[in-house]
Amino acid sequence: MPLLSKKEIAKLHNFNQEHCISIFIPTHRVGKEVLQEQDALSLKIQLQQVKKKLAKKGLQKKTIDSITAPVQKLIDENLFWRQQSDGLAIFIADHFFQKYTLPINFEAFNYVADAFYLKPLMPLFVGDGAFYLMTLELGNVKLYECTKHRVNEIIIEDLIPESIQESVGYDYEEKSLQFRTQQTGAGQVLYHGQEAATGKRKNEIKKYFRAINEGLKLILNNKNVPLLIASQDYLFDIYKGINTFSNFFNENINGNLKAIDALDVHELAWEKISSTFDQERKDKIARFMEKQGTGKTAIGIVEILPKAFEGKIDTLFCENPEDIFGTYKLENDAIIAAESEENDTTISLMNLAAIKTFLSGGTVYLLDKDDMPNTNSKINALYRY
Secondary structure (H helix, E strand, O other), X not given: OOOOOHHHHHHHHHOOOOOEEEEEEEXXXXXXXXXXXXXXXXXXXXXXXXXXXXXXXXXXXXXXXXXXXXXXXXXXXHHHHHOOOOEEEEEEEOOEEEEEEEOOOOOOEEEEEOOOOOHHHHHHHOOOOOEEEEEEEOOEEEEEEEOOOOEEEEOOOOOOOOOHHHHHOOOOOOOOOOEEEEEOOOOOEEEOOHHHHOXXXXXXXXXXXXXXXXXXXXXXXXXXXXXXXXXXXXXHHHHHHXXXXXXXXXXEEOOOHHHOOHHHXXXXXXXXHHHHHOHHHHHHHHHHHHHOOOOOXXXXXXHHHHHHHHOOEEXXXXXXXXXXXXXXXXXXXXXXXXXXXXXXXXEEHHHHHHHHHHHOOOEXXXXXXXXXXOOOOOEEEEEOO
């Protein structure tokens, strides 16, 4: 599941033309929004607004249509809208077009300036904690290396038994679940073999899981990365009894794995494990509160933006979806804030601060107002020193 890299963010940031266009819309993977082409309509509305902005800047209709032609083509491409994630980011300029289907639920937004608007992409690079996800079925085990926004399968066929028979040997007796037609009093379907996780059968499964556990040591040992299991409850109970990995997540994802694909399992996995990775943000906010008044924090764009250019910011907190527009002269740090982006000379100062912080190795959080360390300002910073 390839996504934007820091290198690509830098490339987009360093691309400059007089009219750089950024468009963000929320999208849907399935459902009536896809069937009714609501996502395509959302992009059409944003494109109409962009065209009006370009016309206001003095561009002729022929030039506007030429620059925005790739977006119009997307709007009319039915298959494209059936292959979406949670959000779509588009960057266009004269003879330049780039689009990204991303797992971020963007607010619908467009921006026209002499550089691209990249702040909404920052959540891709925070709270993106790494973890392993193992889907555990008898005879079908897969391991994935994951973050919040990425899932990549690790090939483990040479490390683990291909089947339970391979690990148990000729004594293994396959017990398949066969459908029983009668119903219980509660209307539940009964299956033969439900007692199969006891006695000899349980010992066979344990032997199989021990072989898997042993085979994965090469990958999982000595790594401070959580291992999350997706399996039926009875299999999870057996596996956690033989697990030897110290960072083993003590809850599983229970369900019929055959009914959903890897991306859907990954989504369930992140819902289960995400709170584990929110501690860093909480620690940064706590540090901001502790360091206030010491010269190691700042609020307000006038103080923060020059420090972003200097690479002094460790963590930047931006109120989302609010913004700060204005002008900035790098040579003398002259900053003039404006009420909106309507003036042709104004740019998003918050976007500029966010990207400069990010490219200098800092962390950028987009937060609701109530979550900001200092709610009296739309932008807060914690300095490195």
